[in-house]
Every structure is written in C-alpha cells, then in structure tokens.
Amino acid sequence: MDSISKAAFRRLPRYHQILNAYEAVGREYISSRELSEILEINETLVRKDMADLKIRGRQNQGYGISALRARIEDFLGLQEITEALVVGGGHLGTALATYPGFEHYGLKIVGVFDDDPQKIGTKIGGHSVLSVNRLAAVIQKKNIKLIILTVPRHVAKEVTEVAVNAGVLAIWNFTPCELNVPSGVKVRNEQIIGGFMALSYYLKNVTGSPDDNGE
Amino acid sequence: MDSISKAAFRRLPRYHQILNAYEAVGREYISSRELSEILEINETLVRKDMADLKIRGRQNQGYGISALRARIEDFLGLQEITEALVVGGGHLGTALATYPGFEHYGLKIVGVFDDDPQKIGTKIGGHSVLSVNRLAAVIQKKNIKLIILTVPRHVAKEVTEVAVNAGVLAIWNFTPCELNVPSGVKVRNEQIIGGFMALSYYLKNVTGSPDDNGE
Numbered sequence: 001m002d003s004i005s006k007a008a009f010r011r012l013p014r015y016h017q018i019l020n021a022y023e024a025v026g027r028e029y030i031s032s033r034e035l036s037e038i039l040e041i042n043e044t045l046v047r048k049d050m051a052d053l054k055i056r057g058r059q060n061q062g063y064g065i066s067a068l069r070a071r072i073e074d075f076l077g078l079q080e081i082t083e084a085l086v087v088g089g090g091h092l093g094t095a096l097a098t099y100p101g102f103e104h105y106g107l108k109i110v111g112v113f114d115d116d117p118q119k120i121g122t123k124i125g126g127h128s129v130l131s132v133n134r135l136a137a138v139i140q141k142k143n144i145k146l147i148i149l150t151v152p153r154h155v156a157k158e159v160t161e162v163a164v165n166a167g168v169l170a171i172w173n174f175t176p177c178e179l180n181v182p183s184g185v186k187v188r189n190e191q192i193i194g195g196f197m198a199l200s201y202y203l204k205n206v207t208g209s210p211d212d213n214g215e
Numbered sequence: 216m217d218s219i220s221k222a223a224f225r226r227l228p229r230y231h232q233i234l235n236a237y238e239a240v241g242r243e244y245i246s247s248r249e250l251s252e253i254l255e256i257n258e259t260l261v262r263k264d265m266a267d268l269k270i271r272g273r274q275n276q277g278y279g280i281s282a283l284r285a286r287i288e289d290f291l292g293l294q295e296i297t298e299a300l301v302v303g304g305g306h307l308g309t310a311l312a313t314y315p316g317f318e319h320y321g322l323k324i325v326g327v328f329d330d331d332p333q334k335i336g337t338k339i340g341g342h343s344v345l346s347v348n349r350l351a352a353v354i355q356k357k358n359i360k361l362i363i364l365t366v367p368r369h370v371a372k373e374v375t376e377v378a379v380n381a382g383v384l385a386i387w388n389f390t391p392c393e394l395n396v397p398s399g400v401k402v403r404n405e406q407i408i409g410g411f412m413a414l415s416y417y418l419k420n421v422t423g424s425p426d427d428n429g430e
Contacts, residue, residue, distance in 0.1 A: 091306055194229070
C-alpha cells in the first residue's frame with residue numbers, strides 16, 4: 001500500500017472531509033493540532049500521516065488546505081473518472097445512483113440495474129433501469145471495473161459472480177453478505193450497521209441502562 | 216472504552232457480520248485463523264480481541280459462534296431497544312427508515328421528519344412523515360436519544376442544534392457536514408464516500424492508469 005500505513009490510509013477520507021469543510025468557510029490553512037482534535041488522534045500521528053503524504057506544513061500556519069486536498073485526491077486516484085454501475089434499484093440503490101456528491105470524487109454512475117419488471121425501463125437518476133440480465137453485456141461493452149451492489153441478500157452471490165466473470169475488479173458491497181471473489185477482485189463491505197453499533201455502545205454506557213451489568 | 220482497544224472496538228461489527236454469515240449456513244464454530252483470513256489481520260490480533268471480550272475458544276474447534284455473537288451484542292448494548300428518529304425523508308432517509316435489518320440490532324425507527332410540505336403526511340416505512348418543526352417536541356415526549364441525520368447540507372447544523380437542545384445524545388450523521396456538538400453528545404460520521412476512496416485507490420493501482428505517476 002504505497003508508503004503509508006493501513007491506518008493512515010483509512011484516515012484519508014476523514015482528512016478529505018475536514019479539508020472540504022474548512023475550505024467551504026474560506027480557510028486556507030489547517031494545523032496538525034486542529035486535525036488531531038477533530039479526529040481525536042494524537043498530533044504526532046497527524047504529522048506522520050502528512051509526512052507520509054509528502055506534505056509539509058508552514059511554521060505558524062499549518063498545512064495548505066488546497067494542496068493537501070489535491071495530494072489526497074491524487075494519491076487515491078480521485079482525479080480520474082471511475083465509471084460504475086449500480087445493481088439494485090431499491091431505496092438505497094436510488095440514493096446512491098442520485099447522490100450529488102459522488103462526481104466531486106470522480107465517481108460516475110453510468111447505469112442502474114434491477115430484476116423487477118416494474119422497475120425496468122423507469123428512470124433513476126437519469127438512467128433507464130436495465131434488466132439485471134444485461135449486466136454482463138454492459139460491463140463488457142463499457143469496460144466497467146466497479147459495481148455498487150445494493151441487491152437483496154439472496155441474489156448477492158449470483159450477481160457478484162456474473163459481474164466478476166464479466167470483468168469487474170472492485171465491488172462496493174452494501175449488502176450484508178460476505179462475498180467470495182477470486183484474488184485480484186477487491187470487495188469493500190459497507191456495513192452501515194457498524195455506525196449504529198458504536199452509537200449503541202455509547203448510549204448504553206452514558207445513559208446507564210438498567211440492563212447494564214457494569215462490565 | 217471498557218477493556219478493549221479502539222481498534223478492536225472497530226472490528227466488532229465485522230466480527231458480528233462474519234458470525235451471522237457463518238451461522239446462516241449452519242456453522243457452530245469459527246477458528247481464529249478463519250477470522251484472521253477474512254479480516255486480513257494477524258491471527259494473534261484475533262486471539263487478543265477474543266481474550267479481551269472474555270471469549271475462550273475450544274481446542275480444534277474454535278469459538279462458539281452463538282456465544283461470541285451474543286457477547287458482542289451484549290457488549291455493544293444491541294440486546295436493548297434503541298428508539299431513533301430519521302430526519303430527512305429523501306432516498307437515503309427512506310432507505311434507512313425502511314431497512315429491514317436494523318431490528319436485529321435493537322434499532323427501532325419510531326418517526327421520520329422532513330421539511331417538504333409535499334412529503335409531510337405521506338408514509339415512509341409505516342410512519343407518517345412529520346414536519347421538522349415538530350422534531351424537538353417528539354424528541355422530548357418520547358425521550359429520544361438518537362437521531363439519524365440525512366438532511367441536505369444547508370440545514371444539517373440547524374437540525375443538529377434543535378435535536379441536541381431537545382435532549383439527543385447521539386447523532387448518526389449521513390450528511391457530509393462536520394457537526395459541532397457539546398461534549399457529552401456523540402456524532403458518528405457515516406462517510407459513504409470513504410468506501411469508494413479505498414476502491415478508487417485499488418483500481419488506480421491495479422489497472423495502472425496512464426495518469427499514475429508511479430508513486
């Protein structure tokens with residue numbers, strides 16, 4: 001993974017979000033201390049991450065926000081366009097297919113697929129929903145490397161197989177399924193429930209529920 | 216954070232997901248080696264996490280799946296019911312308000328709010344959408360501690376302030392905004408784009424895009 005640690009890599013999206021927020025209010029510099037406080041990590045770690053990214057701060061000013069943001073985007077390949085297909089046209093698939101923020105990151109949704117005859121042919125985010133039977137053909141024709149998977153649990157494996165056989169190399173998995181893919185194919189499991197688990201733990205401990213056994 | 220590390224804490228949702236997947240196919244035990252391979256972490260780390268959770272494996276069998284799952288659920292407070300309100304009835308809010316999996320984790324959506332007169336009064340997931348003007352009153356009346364925030368960027372701060380003043384202690388934030396909250400209030404930022412960033416990096420490096428400068 002290049003020259004940065006896995007943990008640093010996982011922090012890049014948060015750095016990027018913070019930089020955007022600061023830039024939106026007109027800030028040009030951000031200090032390692034500010035970053036460390038927002039992220040609730042040690043300032044030394046922030047400085048190390050920046051050094052790994054080959055970003056240098058200025059005395060008394062901090063890091064130039066636009067340069068740092070551009071460096072992260074370049075590092076992650078966000079300045080190139082990545083075309084993707086959304087498979088599953090339910091509420092979540094629709095939310096993802098119509099999410100306005102993706103374009104800023106180079107992510108371009110170029111098709112939406114579903115197996116429901118009532119949905120096929122309707123429009124989602126400017127795309128005519130296509131039958132999932134045509135998924136492999138579209139992947140091959142457009143040379144698609146990424147699919148966004150929001151199908152029901154019972155078809156997740158089948159769709160994955162079809163997509164991988166057609167040449168997909170990356171799967172953004174919003175289903176709760178563990179997907180088996182050949183080596184060389186990357187799956188990112190988006191476990192939305194994980195966020196709730198952290199909050200549940202917080203609430204359990206802060207509100208001192210009567211069921212809490214004090215562990 | 217109790218007796219487990221922050222990193223171990225972050226692994227709990229993934230452990231939980233894997234246990235569910237194994238349980239669904241009838242498995243009763245899982246080994247530290249299997250967990251380590253799926254999570255792509257060192258087996259020693261898995262063993263340490265299990266020890267921290269006070270879960271002991273059996274020689275040649277591994278960890279009992281249902282006991283481990285119950286332990287994680289108890290640790291995180293998932294066996295109690297947490298009532299939450301969804302604020303923002305767009306596609307993402309609708310997806311979250313109607314997500315069938317949340318109940319398994321004790322998360323119960325008890326109301327949906329929006330500021331669009333066209334949406335107020337319509338049904339989302341069995342709930343009549345209420346005006347966001349009534350948010351504070353409902354939080355107080357039902358003693359709600361958690362809101363799920365899917366509003367547009369420009370109202371995120373205002374809604375947060377209203378909710379916190381009304382007594383909310385945890386915010387599951389699906390907006391791209393950094394929220395300022397008083398100490399004692401926990402925000403979980405759900406940065407969906409972070410998942411794409413990891414995949415983008417993978418695709419950039421595996422497909423060897425022409426823009427790649429070989430760093």
